[in-house]
Amino acid sequence: MPRGVPIAEPRQHLFAAAERLIATAGPGQLTSRAVTGEAGVATGLLFAHFANFDDFLVGYAVDRSFQIAGTAAGLSARAGTGTIAENLSETMLATPLITLRGVTRLMACRPALAADVEAVLGTGSAALQSLERAAVDYLDAERRLGRLPAGVDTEALALAVVGVLHRVALIDGIDAEAHARIEHTVTALAEGFPAATS
Template identity: 65%
Template structure:
Protein backbone atom coordinates (compact mmCIF):
# COMPACT_ATOMS: atom_id res chain seq x y z
CA UNK A 1 0.00 0.00 0.00
CA UNK A 2 1.45 3.42 -0.92
CA UNK A 3 2.66 5.60 1.94
CA UNK A 4 0.25 8.26 3.08
CA UNK A 5 -2.85 6.20 2.17
CA UNK A 6 -4.98 5.55 5.25
CA UNK A 7 -6.07 1.99 5.90
CA UNK A 8 -9.77 1.94 6.88
CA UNK A 9 -10.46 0.11 10.17
CA UNK A 10 -7.05 -1.57 10.19
CA UNK A 11 -7.80 -3.82 13.17
CA UNK A 12 -10.86 -5.32 11.47
CA UNK A 13 -8.98 -5.56 8.18
CA UNK A 14 -6.25 -7.58 9.90
CA UNK A 15 -8.80 -9.75 11.73
CA UNK A 16 -10.51 -10.54 8.42
CA UNK A 17 -7.11 -11.39 6.93
CA UNK A 18 -6.44 -13.79 9.81
CA UNK A 19 -9.67 -15.58 8.93
CA UNK A 20 -8.58 -15.92 5.30
CA UNK A 21 -5.22 -17.36 6.33
CA UNK A 22 -6.92 -19.97 8.51
CA UNK A 23 -9.43 -20.78 5.77
CA UNK A 24 -6.64 -21.27 3.24
CA UNK A 25 -4.06 -23.11 5.31
CA UNK A 26 -5.23 -23.61 8.88
CA UNK A 27 -4.03 -21.96 12.11
CA UNK A 28 -0.60 -23.55 11.73
CA UNK A 29 0.07 -21.10 8.89
CA UNK A 30 -0.58 -18.05 11.05
CA UNK A 31 2.31 -15.60 11.16
CA UNK A 32 2.35 -11.82 11.18
CA UNK A 33 3.70 -11.87 7.63
CA UNK A 34 0.98 -14.23 6.41
CA UNK A 35 -1.72 -12.04 7.95
CA UNK A 36 -0.40 -8.76 6.59
CA UNK A 37 0.18 -10.33 3.18
CA UNK A 38 -3.44 -11.52 3.13
CA UNK A 39 -4.54 -8.02 4.18
CA UNK A 40 -2.41 -6.41 1.49
CA UNK A 41 -0.61 -4.14 3.96
CA UNK A 42 2.91 -3.70 5.29
CA UNK A 43 3.90 -5.91 8.24
CA UNK A 44 4.48 -2.80 10.33
CA UNK A 45 0.77 -2.01 10.32
CA UNK A 46 0.06 -4.97 12.59
CA UNK A 47 2.65 -3.82 15.11
CA UNK A 48 1.34 -0.26 14.96
CA UNK A 49 -1.95 -1.50 16.42
CA UNK A 50 -0.88 -4.50 18.53
CA UNK A 51 2.05 -4.83 20.94
CA UNK A 52 2.99 -8.20 19.44
CA UNK A 53 1.52 -11.11 17.49
CA UNK A 54 0.24 -12.84 20.62
CA UNK A 55 -1.70 -9.73 21.59
CA UNK A 56 -3.11 -9.60 18.07
CA UNK A 57 -4.36 -13.19 18.34
CA UNK A 58 -5.84 -12.57 21.79
CA UNK A 59 -7.61 -9.41 20.63
CA UNK A 60 -8.99 -11.28 17.64
CA UNK A 61 -10.35 -14.03 19.89
CA UNK A 62 -12.02 -11.49 22.20
CA UNK A 63 -13.49 -9.49 19.32
CA UNK A 64 -14.93 -12.52 17.54
CA UNK A 65 -16.20 -14.23 20.70
CA UNK A 66 -18.11 -11.02 21.47
CA UNK A 67 -19.41 -10.89 17.90
CA UNK A 68 -20.64 -14.48 17.90
CA UNK A 69 -22.34 -14.01 21.27
CA UNK A 70 -24.08 -10.92 19.91
CA UNK A 71 -25.44 -12.80 16.92
CA UNK A 72 -27.56 -15.06 19.14
CA UNK A 73 -28.19 -12.70 22.07
CA UNK A 74 -31.81 -12.08 21.07
CA UNK A 75 -32.74 -15.77 20.90
CA UNK A 76 -34.34 -16.05 24.38
CA UNK A 77 -36.63 -13.17 23.46
CA UNK A 78 -38.12 -15.27 20.66
CA UNK A 79 -39.56 -17.81 23.09
CA UNK A 80 -43.24 -18.36 22.35
CA UNK A 81 -43.00 -17.14 18.75
CA UNK A 82 -42.51 -19.09 15.54
CA UNK A 83 -41.38 -22.64 16.22
CA UNK A 84 -38.52 -23.88 18.35
CA UNK A 85 -36.95 -25.51 15.30
CA UNK A 86 -37.10 -22.31 13.24
CA UNK A 87 -35.82 -20.09 16.03
CA UNK A 88 -32.94 -22.35 16.92
CA UNK A 89 -31.96 -22.92 13.29
CA UNK A 90 -32.02 -19.20 12.46
CA UNK A 91 -29.91 -18.36 15.49
CA UNK A 92 -27.26 -20.95 14.67
CA UNK A 93 -27.17 -19.91 11.01
CA UNK A 94 -26.74 -16.26 12.03
CA UNK A 95 -23.19 -17.00 13.14
CA UNK A 96 -20.85 -15.81 10.34
CA UNK A 97 -19.29 -18.97 8.85
CA UNK A 98 -15.84 -17.49 8.24
CA UNK A 99 -15.62 -16.19 11.80
CA UNK A 100 -17.08 -19.37 13.26
CA UNK A 101 -14.55 -21.52 11.40
CA UNK A 102 -11.54 -19.33 12.15
CA UNK A 103 -12.25 -18.82 15.85
CA UNK A 104 -13.08 -22.48 16.47
CA UNK A 105 -9.94 -23.69 14.73
CA UNK A 106 -7.75 -21.05 16.37
CA UNK A 107 -8.93 -21.93 19.88
CA UNK A 108 -8.53 -25.65 19.16
CA UNK A 109 -4.92 -24.96 18.16
CA UNK A 110 -4.25 -22.29 20.80
CA UNK A 111 -6.49 -23.06 23.80
CA UNK A 112 -4.57 -20.63 25.99
CA UNK A 113 -6.30 -17.79 24.11
CA UNK A 114 -9.50 -18.69 25.97
CA UNK A 115 -7.96 -17.14 29.08
CA UNK A 116 -7.70 -13.79 27.30
CA UNK A 117 -11.36 -13.99 26.30
CA UNK A 118 -12.43 -14.87 29.85
CA UNK A 119 -10.37 -11.99 31.25
CA UNK A 120 -12.16 -9.46 29.07
CA UNK A 121 -15.65 -10.92 28.62
CA UNK A 122 -16.02 -13.14 31.69
CA UNK A 123 -16.06 -16.88 32.31
CA UNK A 124 -17.94 -19.06 29.84
CA UNK A 125 -17.52 -16.73 26.87
CA UNK A 126 -14.68 -18.23 24.84
CA UNK A 127 -15.38 -19.93 21.55
CA UNK A 128 -18.96 -21.16 21.37
CA UNK A 129 -19.59 -21.23 25.12
CA UNK A 130 -21.64 -18.02 25.12
CA UNK A 131 -23.81 -19.39 22.32
CA UNK A 132 -24.35 -22.58 24.31
CA UNK A 133 -25.52 -20.60 27.37
CA UNK A 134 -27.88 -18.48 25.27
CA UNK A 135 -29.38 -21.51 23.56
CA UNK A 136 -29.86 -23.18 26.96
CA UNK A 137 -31.63 -20.07 28.27
CA UNK A 138 -33.88 -20.03 25.21
CA UNK A 139 -34.78 -23.71 25.48
CA UNK A 140 -35.52 -23.32 29.19
CA UNK A 141 -37.83 -20.41 28.38
CA UNK A 142 -39.64 -22.51 25.77
CA UNK A 143 -39.88 -25.36 28.25
CA UNK A 144 -41.61 -23.08 30.74
CA UNK A 145 -44.09 -22.21 27.98
CA UNK A 146 -44.73 -25.88 27.26
CA UNK A 147 -43.14 -25.83 23.81
CA UNK A 148 -40.22 -28.02 24.87
CA UNK A 149 -41.22 -31.25 26.67
CA UNK A 150 -40.67 -31.18 30.42
CA UNK A 151 -38.45 -34.27 30.32
CA UNK A 152 -35.91 -32.62 27.98
CA UNK A 153 -32.53 -31.71 29.50
CA UNK A 154 -32.28 -28.23 28.00
CA UNK A 155 -28.62 -27.74 28.93
CA UNK A 156 -27.62 -31.04 27.30
CA UNK A 157 -29.67 -30.17 24.22
CA UNK A 158 -27.97 -26.76 23.99
CA UNK A 159 -24.57 -28.45 24.17
CA UNK A 160 -25.62 -30.85 21.42
CA UNK A 161 -26.89 -28.06 19.16
CA UNK A 162 -23.72 -26.03 19.59
CA UNK A 163 -21.63 -29.14 19.03
CA UNK A 164 -23.14 -29.24 15.54
CA UNK A 165 -21.71 -25.77 14.93
CA UNK A 166 -18.36 -26.84 16.34
CA UNK A 167 -18.21 -29.93 14.12
CA UNK A 168 -19.18 -28.01 11.00
CA UNK A 169 -16.54 -25.38 11.75
CA UNK A 170 -13.79 -27.95 12.26
CA UNK A 171 -14.65 -30.05 9.22
CA UNK A 172 -14.83 -26.99 6.98
CA UNK A 173 -17.60 -28.24 4.71
CA UNK A 174 -18.88 -24.70 4.13
CA UNK A 175 -20.79 -25.53 0.94
CA UNK A 176 -23.22 -27.71 2.89
CA UNK A 177 -23.17 -25.88 6.22
CA UNK A 178 -26.72 -24.51 6.11
CA UNK A 179 -28.28 -27.81 5.07
CA UNK A 180 -26.37 -29.79 7.70
CA UNK A 181 -27.32 -27.43 10.50
CA UNK A 182 -30.99 -27.36 9.44
CA UNK A 183 -31.13 -31.14 9.27
CA UNK A 184 -29.45 -31.58 12.65
CA UNK A 185 -31.68 -29.06 14.44
CA UNK A 186 -34.79 -30.59 12.87
CA UNK A 187 -33.74 -34.01 14.14
CA UNK A 188 -33.02 -32.67 17.63
CA UNK A 189 -36.38 -30.91 17.93
CA UNK A 190 -38.69 -33.29 16.07
CA UNK A 191 -40.68 -34.08 19.22
CA UNK A 192 -41.35 -30.44 20.04
CA UNK A 193 -44.87 -29.08 19.51
CA UNK A 194 -45.27 -26.08 17.21
CA UNK A 195 -47.46 -24.41 19.84
CA UNK A 196 -47.83 -24.82 23.58
CA UNK A 197 -50.26 -27.54 24.63
CA UNK A 198 -53.64 -26.13 25.70
Template identity: 55%
Template sequence: MPRGVAIPELRQQLFTAAERVILRDGPARLSGRAVTTEAGVAAGLLYAHFSDLDDFLAAYAVDRSFTVIAAAKRLPERAGTGDIAANLGDAVLAVPRDTLAALARLLVLRPELAARVHDVLGDDTALDAIEQAAAAYLAAERRLGRLPETTDPAAVALAVVGALHHLVLTAADLDDRLRPAITALVGSTANERSGNG
Protein backbone atom coordinates (compact mmCIF):
# COMPACT_ATOMS: atom_id res chain seq x y z
CA MET A 1 0.00 0.00 0.00
CA PRO A 2 1.59 3.33 -1.00
CA ARG A 3 2.23 5.77 1.82
CA GLY A 4 -0.30 8.53 2.31
CA VAL A 5 -3.14 6.64 0.62
CA ALA A 6 -6.30 6.49 2.74
CA ILE A 7 -7.63 2.99 3.33
CA PRO A 8 -11.40 2.92 3.41
CA GLU A 9 -12.88 0.80 6.18
CA LEU A 10 -9.46 0.33 7.80
CA ARG A 11 -10.97 -0.61 11.18
CA GLN A 12 -13.02 -3.41 9.63
CA GLN A 13 -10.03 -4.56 7.60
CA LEU A 14 -7.97 -4.81 10.79
CA PHE A 15 -10.80 -6.54 12.68
CA THR A 16 -11.19 -9.11 9.90
CA ALA A 17 -7.45 -9.68 9.88
CA ALA A 18 -7.46 -10.20 13.66
CA GLU A 19 -10.26 -12.72 13.27
CA ARG A 20 -8.28 -14.68 10.67
CA VAL A 21 -5.19 -14.72 12.92
CA ILE A 22 -7.22 -15.94 15.91
CA LEU A 23 -8.89 -18.70 13.91
CA ARG A 24 -5.72 -19.84 12.15
CA ASP A 25 -3.04 -19.36 14.81
CA GLY A 26 -4.98 -18.98 18.07
CA PRO A 27 -5.48 -15.87 20.21
CA ALA A 28 -2.12 -16.33 21.96
CA ARG A 29 -0.36 -15.53 18.66
CA LEU A 30 -2.26 -12.28 18.20
CA SER A 31 -0.07 -9.20 18.06
CA GLY A 32 -0.21 -5.82 16.38
CA ARG A 33 2.33 -7.00 13.81
CA ALA A 34 0.41 -10.24 13.13
CA VAL A 35 -2.77 -8.23 12.52
CA THR A 36 -1.19 -5.62 10.23
CA THR A 37 0.75 -8.30 8.31
CA GLU A 38 -2.47 -10.27 7.80
CA ALA A 39 -4.28 -7.09 6.73
CA GLY A 40 -1.47 -6.17 4.33
CA VAL A 41 -1.00 -2.70 5.81
CA ALA A 42 1.90 -0.85 7.42
CA ALA A 43 2.71 -1.95 10.96
CA GLY A 44 2.12 1.53 12.39
CA LEU A 45 -1.43 1.85 11.08
CA LEU A 46 -2.95 -0.09 13.94
CA TYR A 47 -1.35 2.27 16.45
CA ALA A 48 -2.38 5.32 14.45
CA HIS A 49 -6.02 4.37 15.16
CA PHE A 50 -5.78 2.61 18.55
CA SER A 51 -3.73 3.55 21.59
CA ASP A 52 -2.37 0.02 22.06
CA LEU A 53 -3.18 -3.63 21.33
CA ASP A 54 -5.59 -3.83 24.27
CA ASP A 55 -7.52 -0.83 22.93
CA PHE A 56 -7.69 -2.50 19.49
CA LEU A 57 -8.82 -5.83 20.93
CA ALA A 58 -11.50 -4.14 23.05
CA ALA A 59 -12.79 -2.30 19.97
CA TYR A 60 -12.77 -5.58 18.02
CA ALA A 61 -14.66 -7.40 20.80
CA VAL A 62 -17.28 -4.63 21.01
CA ASP A 63 -17.73 -4.51 17.23
CA ARG A 64 -18.10 -8.27 16.88
CA SER A 65 -20.33 -8.55 19.95
CA PHE A 66 -22.63 -5.97 18.41
CA THR A 67 -22.82 -8.07 15.20
CA VAL A 68 -23.74 -11.21 17.17
CA ILE A 69 -26.28 -9.32 19.31
CA ALA A 70 -28.01 -7.90 16.22
CA ALA A 71 -28.33 -11.38 14.70
CA ALA A 72 -29.61 -12.93 17.93
CA LYS A 73 -32.29 -10.31 18.57
CA ARG A 74 -34.23 -11.42 15.48
CA LEU A 75 -35.00 -14.85 16.97
CA PRO A 76 -38.14 -13.99 19.01
CA GLU A 77 -39.84 -12.78 15.80
CA ARG A 78 -40.09 -16.44 14.71
CA ALA A 79 -42.46 -17.44 17.52
CA GLY A 80 -45.55 -19.25 16.31
CA THR A 81 -44.11 -20.29 12.94
CA GLY A 82 -42.30 -23.41 11.78
CA ASP A 83 -40.58 -26.03 13.88
CA ILE A 84 -39.33 -24.76 17.25
CA ALA A 85 -36.03 -26.65 17.26
CA ALA A 86 -35.35 -25.74 13.62
CA ASN A 87 -36.11 -22.06 14.31
CA LEU A 88 -33.78 -22.04 17.29
CA GLY A 89 -31.05 -23.88 15.37
CA ASP A 90 -31.39 -21.61 12.33
CA ALA A 91 -31.18 -18.48 14.47
CA VAL A 92 -28.21 -19.65 16.54
CA LEU A 93 -26.34 -20.85 13.45
CA ALA A 94 -27.14 -17.61 11.57
CA VAL A 95 -24.73 -15.83 13.90
CA PRO A 96 -21.47 -15.50 11.94
CA ARG A 97 -19.58 -18.61 13.06
CA ASP A 98 -16.07 -17.34 12.45
CA THR A 99 -16.91 -14.18 14.33
CA LEU A 100 -18.38 -16.08 17.27
CA ALA A 101 -15.50 -18.58 17.32
CA ALA A 102 -12.82 -15.89 17.21
CA LEU A 103 -14.59 -13.76 19.81
CA ALA A 104 -15.15 -16.68 22.21
CA ARG A 105 -11.53 -17.84 21.89
CA LEU A 106 -10.22 -14.33 22.45
CA LEU A 107 -12.39 -13.74 25.52
CA VAL A 108 -11.37 -17.08 27.04
CA LEU A 109 -7.70 -16.11 26.71
CA ARG A 110 -8.25 -12.44 27.62
CA PRO A 111 -11.17 -12.36 30.10
CA GLU A 112 -10.40 -8.76 31.05
CA LEU A 113 -11.74 -7.73 27.63
CA ALA A 114 -15.22 -8.90 28.68
CA ALA A 115 -15.33 -6.12 31.27
CA ARG A 116 -14.51 -3.55 28.57
CA VAL A 117 -17.26 -4.97 26.35
CA HIS A 118 -19.69 -4.74 29.28
CA ASP A 119 -18.65 -1.11 29.83
CA VAL A 120 -19.75 -0.27 26.27
CA LEU A 121 -22.67 -2.65 25.68
CA GLY A 122 -23.97 -3.18 29.20
CA ASP A 123 -25.04 -6.72 30.02
CA ASP A 124 -25.48 -7.69 26.38
CA THR A 125 -22.34 -9.59 25.50
CA ALA A 126 -22.51 -11.94 22.52
CA LEU A 127 -23.37 -15.17 24.31
CA ASP A 128 -25.60 -13.35 26.80
CA ALA A 129 -27.58 -11.91 23.88
CA ILE A 130 -28.00 -15.33 22.28
CA GLU A 131 -29.14 -16.78 25.61
CA GLN A 132 -31.61 -13.94 26.23
CA ALA A 133 -33.03 -14.15 22.70
CA ALA A 134 -33.40 -17.94 22.94
CA ALA A 135 -35.14 -17.64 26.32
CA ALA A 136 -37.49 -14.94 24.99
CA TYR A 137 -38.28 -17.05 21.92
CA LEU A 138 -38.97 -20.19 23.96
CA ALA A 139 -41.11 -18.22 26.42
CA ALA A 140 -43.16 -16.88 23.49
CA GLU A 141 -43.61 -20.39 22.13
CA ARG A 142 -44.72 -21.57 25.58
CA ARG A 143 -47.26 -18.72 25.77
CA LEU A 144 -48.58 -19.78 22.36
CA GLY A 145 -49.06 -23.33 23.65
CA ARG A 146 -46.38 -24.80 21.38
CA LEU A 147 -44.26 -25.81 24.38
CA PRO A 148 -45.57 -27.26 27.65
CA GLU A 149 -46.10 -24.95 30.63
CA THR A 150 -43.43 -26.91 32.53
CA THR A 151 -40.75 -25.83 30.04
CA ASP A 152 -38.16 -23.56 31.62
CA PRO A 153 -37.14 -21.26 28.74
CA ALA A 154 -34.16 -19.83 30.64
CA ALA A 155 -32.78 -23.29 31.45
CA VAL A 156 -33.17 -24.54 27.87
CA ALA A 157 -31.59 -21.34 26.53
CA LEU A 158 -28.66 -21.73 28.92
CA ALA A 159 -28.16 -25.33 27.79
CA VAL A 160 -28.24 -24.27 24.11
CA VAL A 161 -25.67 -21.52 24.71
CA GLY A 162 -23.51 -23.87 26.77
CA ALA A 163 -23.50 -26.37 23.90
CA LEU A 164 -22.81 -23.58 21.40
CA HIS A 165 -19.92 -22.22 23.46
CA HIS A 166 -18.41 -25.68 23.88
CA LEU A 167 -18.65 -26.46 20.17
CA VAL A 168 -17.36 -23.05 19.08
CA LEU A 169 -14.26 -23.63 21.19
CA THR A 170 -13.68 -27.29 20.32
CA ALA A 171 -15.31 -28.40 17.07
CA ALA A 172 -15.45 -27.50 13.42
CA ASP A 173 -18.68 -29.41 12.72
CA LEU A 174 -20.96 -26.93 14.46
CA ASP A 175 -24.05 -27.64 12.32
CA ASP A 176 -23.81 -31.41 12.61
CA ARG A 177 -23.45 -31.38 16.38
CA LEU A 178 -25.47 -28.38 17.53
CA ARG A 179 -28.74 -29.06 15.68
CA PRO A 180 -29.22 -32.55 17.22
CA ALA A 181 -28.46 -31.10 20.67
CA ILE A 182 -31.08 -28.37 20.19
CA THR A 183 -33.58 -30.91 18.88
CA ALA A 184 -32.95 -33.11 21.93
CA LEU A 185 -33.37 -30.17 24.32
CA VAL A 186 -36.51 -28.82 22.68
CA GLY A 187 -37.79 -32.28 21.81
CA SER A 188 -37.66 -33.36 25.44
CA THR A 189 -40.02 -30.52 26.33
CA ALA A 190 -42.28 -31.29 23.36
CA ASN A 191 -42.36 -34.98 24.34
CA GLU A 192 -43.32 -33.95 27.86
CA ARG A 193 -46.14 -31.88 26.38
CA SER A 194 -47.49 -34.75 24.28
CA GLY A 195 -47.13 -37.14 27.24
CA ASN A 196 -49.15 -34.82 29.44
CA GLY A 197 -51.82 -34.14 26.80
Protein backbone atom coordinates (compact mmCIF):
# COMPACT_ATOMS: atom_id res chain seq x y z
CA MET A 1 0.00 0.00 0.00
CA PRO A 2 1.51 3.38 -0.96
CA ARG A 3 2.43 5.58 1.99
CA GLY A 4 0.17 8.57 2.56
CA VAL A 5 -2.99 6.70 1.52
CA PRO A 6 -5.68 6.87 4.25
CA ILE A 7 -6.51 3.53 5.90
CA ALA A 8 -10.12 3.12 7.02
CA GLU A 9 -9.33 0.89 10.02
CA PRO A 10 -5.62 1.27 10.80
CA ARG A 11 -5.69 -0.86 13.94
CA GLN A 12 -7.31 -3.79 12.10
CA HIS A 13 -4.91 -3.29 9.18
CA LEU A 14 -1.96 -3.63 11.57
CA PHE A 15 -3.51 -6.59 13.41
CA ALA A 16 -4.01 -8.42 10.11
CA ALA A 17 -0.36 -7.78 9.19
CA ALA A 18 0.80 -9.16 12.55
CA GLU A 19 -1.40 -12.20 12.02
CA ARG A 20 0.15 -12.91 8.62
CA LEU A 21 3.65 -12.61 10.10
CA ILE A 22 2.83 -14.97 12.97
CA ALA A 23 1.38 -17.49 10.52
CA THR A 24 4.41 -17.43 8.24
CA ALA A 25 7.44 -16.49 10.38
CA GLY A 26 6.25 -17.11 13.95
CA PRO A 27 5.68 -14.74 16.85
CA GLY A 28 9.39 -14.51 17.61
CA GLN A 29 9.84 -12.44 14.46
CA LEU A 30 7.32 -9.77 15.46
CA THR A 31 8.71 -6.26 15.74
CA SER A 32 7.09 -2.91 15.09
CA ARG A 33 9.16 -2.56 11.91
CA ALA A 34 8.23 -6.05 10.70
CA VAL A 35 4.51 -5.43 11.31
CA THR A 36 4.44 -2.04 9.61
CA GLY A 37 6.57 -3.39 6.77
CA GLU A 38 4.09 -6.24 6.26
CA ALA A 39 1.24 -3.71 6.45
CA GLY A 40 2.95 -1.41 3.93
CA VAL A 41 2.74 1.62 6.21
CA ALA A 42 5.12 3.92 8.04
CA THR A 43 6.27 2.74 11.48
CA GLY A 44 4.76 5.88 12.99
CA LEU A 45 1.25 4.60 12.23
CA LEU A 46 1.59 1.86 14.84
CA PHE A 47 2.77 4.32 17.48
CA ALA A 48 0.00 6.75 16.62
CA HIS A 49 -2.48 4.13 17.86
CA PHE A 50 -0.50 2.28 20.55
CA ALA A 51 1.75 3.52 23.35
CA ASN A 52 4.43 0.93 22.50
CA PHE A 53 4.82 -2.44 20.83
CA ASP A 54 3.74 -4.38 23.92
CA ASP A 55 0.55 -2.30 23.98
CA PHE A 56 0.02 -3.25 20.32
CA LEU A 57 0.36 -6.97 21.16
CA VAL A 58 -2.11 -6.64 24.03
CA GLY A 59 -4.50 -4.83 21.68
CA TYR A 60 -4.18 -7.61 19.13
CA ALA A 61 -4.71 -10.39 21.72
CA VAL A 62 -7.76 -8.61 23.19
CA ASP A 63 -9.28 -7.95 19.78
CA ARG A 64 -8.87 -11.52 18.56
CA SER A 65 -10.01 -13.03 21.87
CA PHE A 66 -13.12 -10.85 21.69
CA GLN A 67 -13.71 -11.99 18.12
CA ILE A 68 -13.41 -15.66 19.12
CA ALA A 69 -15.77 -15.14 22.07
CA GLY A 70 -18.28 -13.58 19.70
CA THR A 71 -18.30 -16.65 17.47
CA ALA A 72 -18.83 -18.88 20.53
CA ALA A 73 -21.62 -16.80 22.08
CA GLY A 74 -24.51 -18.37 20.18
CA LEU A 75 -23.50 -22.01 20.54
CA SER A 76 -25.76 -22.85 23.50
CA ALA A 77 -28.78 -21.49 21.61
CA ARG A 78 -28.22 -24.20 18.99
CA ALA A 79 -28.92 -26.99 21.48
CA GLY A 80 -31.63 -29.27 20.16
CA THR A 81 -31.10 -28.27 16.53
CA GLY A 82 -28.96 -29.84 13.79
CA THR A 83 -26.40 -32.38 14.92
CA ILE A 84 -24.04 -31.97 17.84
CA ALA A 85 -21.01 -32.55 15.63
CA GLU A 86 -22.14 -29.94 13.10
CA ASN A 87 -22.88 -27.37 15.78
CA LEU A 88 -19.49 -27.86 17.41
CA SER A 89 -17.56 -27.90 14.12
CA GLU A 90 -19.27 -24.80 12.75
CA THR A 91 -18.59 -22.86 15.93
CA MET A 92 -14.98 -24.03 16.24
CA LEU A 93 -14.33 -23.04 12.62
CA ALA A 94 -16.31 -19.77 12.58
CA THR A 95 -13.10 -17.84 13.27
CA PRO A 96 -10.61 -17.93 10.37
CA LEU A 97 -7.78 -20.38 10.98
CA ILE A 98 -5.20 -17.63 10.38
CA THR A 99 -6.68 -15.75 13.34
CA LEU A 100 -6.73 -18.86 15.52
CA ARG A 101 -3.13 -19.57 14.57
CA GLY A 102 -2.05 -15.99 15.18
CA VAL A 103 -3.52 -15.57 18.64
CA THR A 104 -2.70 -19.13 19.74
CA ARG A 105 0.94 -18.90 18.70
CA LEU A 106 1.37 -15.42 20.15
CA MET A 107 -0.07 -16.39 23.51
CA ALA A 108 2.00 -19.59 23.63
CA CYS A 109 5.08 -17.41 23.06
CA ARG A 110 3.93 -14.70 25.50
CA PRO A 111 1.81 -16.39 28.19
CA ALA A 112 1.60 -13.17 30.24
CA LEU A 113 -0.76 -11.82 27.58
CA ALA A 114 -3.55 -14.03 28.98
CA ALA A 115 -3.69 -11.89 32.13
CA ASP A 116 -3.77 -8.72 30.01
CA VAL A 117 -6.69 -10.08 27.99
CA GLU A 118 -8.55 -11.16 31.11
CA ALA A 119 -8.03 -7.72 32.65
CA VAL A 120 -10.06 -6.31 29.75
CA LEU A 121 -12.51 -9.10 28.84
CA GLY A 122 -12.83 -11.03 32.11
CA THR A 123 -11.70 -14.37 33.51
CA GLY A 124 -11.55 -17.25 31.03
CA SER A 125 -11.63 -15.00 27.97
CA ALA A 126 -8.11 -15.33 26.56
CA ALA A 127 -7.81 -16.88 23.10
CA LEU A 128 -9.56 -20.27 22.93
CA GLN A 129 -10.77 -20.32 26.56
CA SER A 130 -14.14 -18.82 25.63
CA LEU A 131 -14.66 -21.58 23.04
CA GLU A 132 -14.06 -24.24 25.66
CA ARG A 133 -16.52 -22.65 28.12
CA ALA A 134 -19.13 -22.25 25.37
CA ALA A 135 -18.67 -25.88 24.34
CA VAL A 136 -19.20 -27.08 27.93
CA ASP A 137 -22.38 -25.00 28.27
CA TYR A 138 -23.66 -26.25 24.91
CA LEU A 139 -22.92 -29.89 25.67
CA ASP A 140 -24.56 -29.55 29.09
CA ALA A 141 -27.68 -28.20 27.33
CA GLU A 142 -27.66 -31.10 24.87
CA ARG A 143 -27.31 -33.55 27.76
CA ARG A 144 -30.30 -32.00 29.52
CA LEU A 145 -32.30 -32.38 26.30
CA GLY A 146 -31.39 -36.06 26.16
CA ARG A 147 -29.36 -35.74 22.96
CA LEU A 148 -26.25 -36.82 24.88
CA PRO A 149 -26.14 -39.73 27.31
CA ALA A 150 -26.40 -38.72 30.98
CA GLY A 151 -22.89 -40.02 31.75
CA VAL A 152 -21.06 -37.89 29.18
CA ASP A 153 -18.18 -35.88 30.64
CA THR A 154 -18.95 -32.57 28.92
CA GLU A 155 -15.86 -30.82 30.27
CA ALA A 156 -13.54 -33.53 28.94
CA LEU A 157 -15.32 -33.53 25.58
CA ALA A 158 -15.14 -29.73 25.31
CA LEU A 159 -11.44 -29.78 26.23
CA ALA A 160 -10.76 -32.44 23.59
CA VAL A 161 -12.64 -30.53 20.89
CA VAL A 162 -10.83 -27.26 21.64
CA GLY A 163 -7.55 -29.15 22.02
CA VAL A 164 -7.86 -30.35 18.43
CA LEU A 165 -8.43 -26.78 17.30
CA HIS A 166 -5.47 -25.59 19.37
CA ARG A 167 -3.14 -28.28 18.06
CA VAL A 168 -4.01 -27.68 14.40
CA ALA A 169 -3.84 -23.90 14.80
CA LEU A 170 -0.49 -24.13 16.55
CA ILE A 171 1.25 -26.68 14.32
CA ASP A 172 -0.63 -27.48 11.12
CA GLY A 173 -1.54 -25.39 8.12
CA ILE A 174 -4.39 -22.92 7.73
CA ASP A 175 -5.69 -24.31 4.46
CA ALA A 176 -8.76 -26.34 3.49
CA GLU A 177 -7.02 -29.57 4.51
CA ALA A 178 -6.50 -28.29 8.07
CA HIS A 179 -10.11 -27.16 8.14
CA ALA A 180 -11.25 -30.63 7.05
CA ARG A 181 -9.03 -32.35 9.66
CA ILE A 182 -10.57 -30.28 12.43
CA GLU A 183 -14.09 -30.96 11.22
CA HIS A 184 -13.44 -34.71 10.89
CA THR A 185 -11.85 -34.99 14.34
CA VAL A 186 -14.51 -32.90 16.09
CA THR A 187 -17.15 -35.15 14.51
CA ALA A 188 -15.34 -38.28 15.70
CA LEU A 189 -15.07 -36.89 19.23
CA ALA A 190 -18.68 -35.73 19.37
CA GLU A 191 -19.95 -39.08 18.19
CA GLY A 192 -17.73 -40.96 20.66
CA PHE A 193 -19.18 -39.23 23.74
CA PRO A 194 -16.50 -39.91 26.39
CA ALA A 195 -18.10 -40.80 29.74
CA ALA A 196 -17.14 -39.12 33.01
CA THR A 197 -14.65 -40.92 35.25
CA SER A 198 -15.74 -41.73 38.80
